[in-house]
Amino acid sequence: MLTNRSKVVVKKEMNFWERMYLPAILGGVMITIKHLFRKSATVRYPEKVREISDIWRGQHVLKRDEKGAERCTACGLCAVACPAEAITMVAAERNKGEENLYREEKYASTYEINMLRCIFCGLCEEACPKEAIFLTNRIVETDYGRKPFIFGKDKLVEPVDARIDVTIRQTPQVLEFKQHKQFSHNK
Numbered sequence: 055m056l057t058n059r060s061k062v063v064v065k066k067e068m069n070f071w072e073r074m075y076l077p078a079i080l081g082g083v084m085i086t087i088k089h090l091f092r093k094s095a096t097v098r099y100p101e102k103v104r105e106i107s108d109i110w111r112g113q114h115v116l117k118r119d120e121k122g123a124e125r126c127t128a129c130g131l132c133a134v135a136c137p138a139e140a141i142t143m144v145a146a147e148r149n150k151g152e153e154n155l156y157r158e159e160k161y162a163s164t165y166e167i168n169m170l171r172c173i174f175c176g177l178c179e180e181a182c183p184k185e186a187i188f189l190t191n192r193i194v195e196t197d198y199g200r201k202p203f204i205f206g207k208d209k210l211v212e213p214v215d216a217r218i219d220v221t222i223r224q225t226p227q228v229l230e231f232k233q234h235k236q237f238s239h240n241k
Contacts, residue, residue, distance in 0.1 A: 108222050111174040111189040114167055115218050116211045119157055124211060125186035128162040135181035140171035157184070165210060169194055169203040179223070188220040 071077060097104045117125050128145035146163035148156045155161075179188050197203065212218045221229070 106191060108191075110191055111176050113169075113190055113192040113194045114172075114178070114205070114210055115188050115190050115192075115220070116165065116207065117186055117188060117220070118212055118214065118217070121154065122214045123153075123155055123157045124161060125157055125184045126162045126165060127158040127184055127186070128160050128165075129183065131181040131183065132178035132187055135177040136172075137175065137177065138171045138173050140168045140173075141178060142166050142168075162207070165207050167205045167210065169205055170200060188218075188223055190218055190220060191222075 119125055126143075128143050130143065130145075133139075133141040133143060142164075143162045143166070144164040145160050148159050148161055174189060176189055179185075194203075
């Protein structure tokens with residue numbers, strides 16, 4: 055023994071009601087009945103839509119510039135910044151005649167995000183120097199298989215005729231910085 059202290063253990067005999075476990079069973083039933091009459095915390099989606107924050111991080115979107123060209127230049131900074139390693143891309147050279155499709159000479163021929171691996175941290179949008187990727191307030195659709203959760207450019211690039219507003223995701227400091235045209239990426 056390390057110390058001279060000793061602890062006396064008393065074995066208390068259980069009475070008849072304790073041996074029947076009736077008080078414990080009735081206590082459990084009472085708790086269950088109390089919970090039956092409480093307001094449920096579950097939201098019945100899609101009938102009811104839960105109110106979410108303005109800066110909530112949802113489904114990704116690859117943005118286009120004012121002329122409709124893709125902003126992504128396949129630099130790979132978003133993939134490097136992603137802690138879950140959910141982003142993969144393949145870079146390609148722009149061909150003649152594709153100047154209106156892509157902003158720079160290099161573009162992402164394939165861009166995929168594995169939504170099952172993504173932790174929606176927002177580091178990809180912070181790392182992007184061209185402001186090409188943003189997390190929107192859209193909810194990622196559910197499915198039973200794994201394959202539909204690998205989002206390619208077909209699901210990620212915003213349509214030309216239906217732009218997605220992401221100004222709510224930008225702080226006032228960022229919006230003020232964008233007004234300065236002397237910085238190269240604001241042109």
